[in-house]
Structure formats: C-alpha cells, structure tokens
Amino acid sequence: MRPPAGDGSTKEELRRLFRRRRRQCLAGAVPGILATAERHLGALLARRRGRLGLYWPLGSEPDLRPLAPAWAGRLALPAVAGPGLVYRPWAPGDPLAADACGIPAPPRGPDLDPAAMALLLVPALAVAPSGLRLGSGGGWYDRLRADPRWAAVPALAVLPAACVSAALPRDPWDIPFDGWIDERDCHLTPAGLRKVASS
Numbered sequence: 453m454r455p456p457a458g459d460g461s462t463k464e465e466l467r468r469l470f471r472r473r474r475r476q477c478l479a480g481a482v483p484g485i486l487a488t489a490e491r492h493l494g495a496l497l498a499r500r501r502g503r504l505g506l507y508w509p510l511g512s513e514p515d516l517r518p519l520a521p522a523w524a525g526r527l528a529l530p531a532v533a534g535p536g537l538v539y540r541p542w543a544p545g546d547p548l549a550a551d552a553c554g555i556p557a558p559p560r561g562p563d564l565d566p567a568a569m570a571l572l573l574v575p576a577l578a579v580a581p582s583g584l585r586l587g588s589g590g591g592w593y594d595r596l597r598a599d600p601r602w603a604a605v606p607a608l609a610v611l612p613a614a615c616v617s618a619a620l621p622r623d624p625w626d627i628p629f630d631g632w633i634d635e636r637d638c639h640l641t642p643a644g645l646r647k648v649a650s651s
C-alpha cells in the first residue's frame with residue numbers, strides 16, 4: 453500500500469494524482485482485476501438475491517464488461533436520470549443511450565429497488581482501507597447511498613492496487629464502501645464482511 457498521498461491534499465489534487473496513476477497502471481492491472489472478480493463474484497453473489505451492478509467504463513476505469521456474459525440475466529447498469537443515480541436492468545447487447553452525464557446507460561427503467569440489487573461494483577480513483585472512496589467528484593454514489601436501503605447493498609470499489617491509499621480526506625457526506633477489488637485480491641472492510649455474511 454502507498455503511504456498517505458499527500459497529507460493535507462485536497463480531493464481535487466488527489467483526483468489529479470490518482471487519475472494519472474490509474475492511467476499509468478491500468479493496462480497491467482486489468483487482467484488481474486478481472487481474475488479477482490471472477491474468483492470472488494460467485495461467493496459474493498451466492499448469499500444475496502438480486503443483480504450485479506456493473507458500470508460502462510470511461511477513460512481509465514477498469515473495463516469489467518468481459519464479466520457480463522457469465523452474469524447475463526442478472527445485471528444492471530447505473531444511469532443518471534432526473535435528480536440522481538438509478539440502476540436499470542441490462543444484458544449484453546441491450547440498447548444504451550447517453551444518460552444525463554453523457555455515459556451510455558439503459559434508456560428506460562424500471563428503476564431498480566435496492567432490494568433487487570445483490571452487489572454494486574463501482575469505479576474509483578482511490579480507496580482507503582476504511583473503504584473511503586474517491587470518485588470523480590459528482591457525489592452520485594454518496595447521494596445514492598445516503599438512503600440506508602441503498603447503503604445496505606454491498607458496494608465494492610474497483611481499481612488498480614497502486615490507487616489504494618493509506619488515508620484519504622473524509623467529508624461529512626462520505627459513506628465508506630464495503631471494500632474493493634484490485635489485481636491482488638477482493639478486500640472487505642470489517643463492516644463489509646459483516647454485511648456480506650449476514651445477507
């Protein structure tokens with residue numbers, strides 16, 4: 453694990469630092485990230501009914517779409533629609549249209565209830581061992597997970613191990629994730645372990 457990335461750095465400074473780092477090590481990390489996900493998804497999804505929330509990759513985000521065929525029929529993608537983020541059913545080959553952020557997303561609902569979701573995999577620029585996640589800065593996942601029913605859905609950040617930081621700044625609205633997937637392993641926080649075991 454890297455030392456704290458610049459104590460006192462702002463989230464904006466850290467985003468620049470980790471975006472550069474993620475871009476530099478993405479290609480080397482992706483095969484291992486996919487292998488980690490393949491190794492752990494069966495167990496993570498066995499205990500909880502519902503769908504796997506993937507994402508349509510942008511820029512230097514790890515591309516998890518090779519996982520999709522194995523879970524077809526049990527997938528969802530996020531869409532920014534109206535005031536917030538929703539998840540909608542999706543299967544490989546289904547039509548997509550730019551959402552309110554310009555990201556390919558299922559154009560129509562139904563917008564899924566959190567009880568219909570088994571696991572969220574979410575790209576991150578950085579994560580700390582506490583599960584604190586640094587995202588692109590829209591606050592979409594913090595607003596979604598401010599609803600306790602969404603916070604109850606296990607959620608893992610996805611990123612190269614080089615983007616795991618010993619510490620990150622925490623804002624009052626930050627809700628830690630349940631762990632992360634990198635090319636080395638699937639790491640669950642203590643809260644994440646409890647959540648996965650009890651679901």
Ligand SMILES: Nc1nc2c(c(=O)[nH]1)N(C=O)[C@@H](CNc1ccc(C(=O)N[C@@H](CCC(=O)O)C(=O)O)cc1)CN2
Pocket residue numbers: 471507508509510511512513530531532537553555575587588590591592593
């Ligand atoms: N693939 C993906 N889908 C997502 C998110 C995300 O972070 N990644 N979001 C998470 O909240 C929500 C939408 N928010 C957005 C997140 C990022 C950017 C964006 O333009 N990001 C970068 C490009 C990525 C890169 O080069 O690393 C940019 O600022 O240029 C836009 C909207 C929901 N869907």
Ligand SMILES: Nc1ncnc2c1ncn2[C@@H]1O[C@H](COP(=O)(O)OP(=O)(O)OP(=O)(O)O)[C@@H](O)[C@H]1O
Pocket residue numbers: 463585586587588589590591592593594595598623625626
């Ligand atoms: N629960 C919330 N209620 C209202 N506003 C929120 C909430 N959570 C986050 N925000 C807003 O979102 C903005 C961005 O938050 P932050 O910098 O933590 O983004 P992020 O989590 O890295 O981004 P993302 O989840 O989109 O990848 C904040 O400035 C804040 O105003």
